[in-house]
Amino acid sequence: MNNHVEARNVVKRFGPTIALNGAGIAIAEGETHALVGRNGAGKSTLVSILTGLQRPDEGEVLFSGEAAPALADRDAWRQRVACVYQKSTIIPALTVAENLFLNRQTAKAGPINWPALRARARELLDTYEVDVDAQALAGDLSVEQRQLVEIARALSFGARFIILDEPTARLDGPAIERLFARMRSLREQGVTMMYISHHLDEVYEICQTVTVFRDARHIMTKPVADLPHDELVAAMTGEATAAYESRTRSPGDKVVLSGENLSIGGRYANVDISVKSGEVVGLAGSASSGKVGLAETLVGLRKADSGTVTVNGTRVRPGDVPSAMRAGLGFVPEDRHHEGFVPLLSVGENTTFPIARKLGRYGIVFPTRRRARAEQLIENLDIKTEGPDQPVGDLSGGNAQKVVFARALVDDPTVLVVINPTAGVDVKAKQALLGAVEDAVERGAGAVVVSDELDDLRICDRVMVMFHGRVVKDVPRGWTDHELVAVMEGIED
Numbered sequence: 001m002n003n004h005v006e007a008r009n010v011v012k013r014f015g016p017t018i019a020l021n022g023a024g025i026a027i028a029e030g031e032t033h034a035l036v037g038r039n040g041a042g043k044s045t046l047v048s049i050l051t052g053l054q055r056p057d058e059g060e061v062l063f064s065g066e067a068a069p070a071l072a073d074r075d076a077w078r079q080r081v082a083c084v085y086q087k088s089t090i091i092p093a094l095t096v097a098e099n100l101f102l103n104r105q106t107a108k109a110g111p112i113n114w115p116a117l118r119a120r121a122r123e124l125l126d127t128y129e130v131d132v133d134a135q136a137l138a139g140d141l142s143v144e145q146r147q148l149v150e151i152a153r154a155l156s157f158g159a160r161f162i163i164l165d166e167p168t169a170r171l172d173g174p175a176i177e178r179l180f181a182r183m184r185s186l187r188e189q190g191v192t193m194m195y196i197s198h199h200l201d202e203v204y205e206i207c208q209t210v211t212v213f214r215d216a217r218h219i220m221t222k223p224v225a226d227l228p229h230d231e232l233v234a235a236m237t238g239e240a241t242a243a244y245e246s247r248t249r250s251p252g253d254k255v256v257l258s259g260e261n262l263s264i265g266g267r268y269a270n271v272d273i274s275v276k277s278g279e280v281v282g283l284a285g286s287a288s289s290g291k292v293g294l295a296e297t298l299v300g301l302r303k304a305d306s307g308t309v310t311v312n313g314t315r316v317r318p319g320d321v322p323s324a325m326r327a328g329l330g331f332v333p334e335d336r337h338h339e340g341f342v343p344l345l346s347v348g349e350n351t352t353f354p355i356a357r358k359l360g361r362y363g364i365v366f367p368t369r370r371r372a373r374a375e376q377l378i379e380n381l382d383i384k385t386e387g388p389d390q391p392v393g394d395l396s397g398g399n400a401q402k403v404v405f406a407r408a409l410v411d412d413p414t415v416l417v418v419i420n421p422t423a424g425v426d427v428k429a430k431q432a433l434l435g436a437v438e439d440a441v442e443r444g445a446g447a448v449v450v451s452d453e454l455d456d457l458r459i460c461d462r463v464m465v466m467f468h469g470r471v472v473k474d475v476p477r478g479w480t481d482h483e484l485v486a487v488m489e490g491i492e493d
Helices: 043-050 074-078 096-100 114-127 143-156 173-188 200-206 229-237 291-299 321-326 336-340 347-358 367-381 397-409 427-442 481-488
Strands: 003-014 017-028 032-036 058-063 082-084 161-165 192-196 209-214 217-223 255-264 268-276 280-284 306-311 329-332 415-419 446-450 462-467 470-476
Touching: 003 043, 003 192, 017 032, 017 043, 017 058, 017 192, 017 209, 032 043, 032 200, 043 161, 043 192, 082 143, 096 114, 096 143, 114 143, 143 161, 143 173, 173 192, 173 200, 192 200, 200 229, 209 229, 217 229, 229 481, 255 291, 255 415, 255 446, 268 291, 268 446, 268 462, 268 470, 280 291, 280 427, 291 321, 291 329, 291 415, 291 446, 321 329, 329 397, 347 367, 347 397, 367 397, 367 427, 397 415, 397 427, 415 427, 427 446, 462 481, 470 481
Parallel strands: 017 217, 032 192, 032 209, 082 161, 161 192, 280 446, 280 462, 329 415, 415 446
Antiparallel strands: 003 017, 003 058, 209 217, 255 268, 255 306, 462 470
């Protein structure tokens, strides 16, 4: 069987980071080929290269044996490949017909023939069995319908190779089955697909071949039918090396944080969580599992559709961060650049925001008090800075993240919620940040750690694994990488 798409010996660097290191993939004509790997394995970078959004530093891309077009020739790329992303690119304010033929409403100059455009749209939708009204507003479509419209639009350019990037992330069970039925139909029509998913059970259901990336490298390509679940998970995780040695402790009896029957439509449903003093609870799962949305609900960044959050016995107002902080909660947000600190303000100002009212009188902060508290935090977390007056924007990523931690810890919280706490920092900074969580817990706080990094989760007394918006298992301390990843990816035996 001929290869429809090949990427050979691809190297891609972003500054000092090597996103792809001699990686490649070969996808046979008419097959559905899975690409899997943990976060940071290089999957997204390969997609950007296969779709002509990035140029590889080394290596080559071939379509049906011919070299890929020049990056500037967007029409040539559209005729070869299309990507249906997790986040829709459909424009809600336009009709389905307008979205299908955006910027090509007519073949020649002049006014648009709207009846003809709608007729072309209906013909295209019928060809690919998409049951959607061509005149409907795209904003009124379901997630499932928008995805099918995007697939039809991609095929209308002539592309016979489609990349589906986490297509089931926001679909329910019946919608996933309908998507798979459509994918099987497209394959019968000769369409080649690359399927990216964190849900390995889907790989076994819809794909013929699977390629594994790990740490920016190609690890393995095998027929799905010949690959046991254990071997696939082992290829994804590799040899486990703990970068941080977790401490032994005994949680107390007092519940310091609880969420009861929490739900947000489209994110997660009917979740209960309880954290005791002296306990670290992990939240793990794929990007679409709902773990970040749940954590943001606990701290007040999101407002649940139903359910309650209680901090230290106080029921906090839904979607109200100050209410949660007053009750004794500190948190490290997922996006430190937008929610964690103000770059132009100093280390001292950023670290002491939550306790400004305690550092002076009548709304005036006493600089000496702020400086003293900031210097204490700088020392405790070993923040490499010229001093409390240095702007946070001048610090390295690891030290900026330490400032975010300092702000979370400044008021000695009894509950600490941290989201992806060590993302983008080096090993030494990781150890300091995870150590800061354990220090707070040893002082009696309870903590929730949400992370994509297995090493972050090693400090947890137990890990709640979420899958498609529900908690599927509570895994006690002592898990292996293989065991935890198998639950996270939905293929536990």
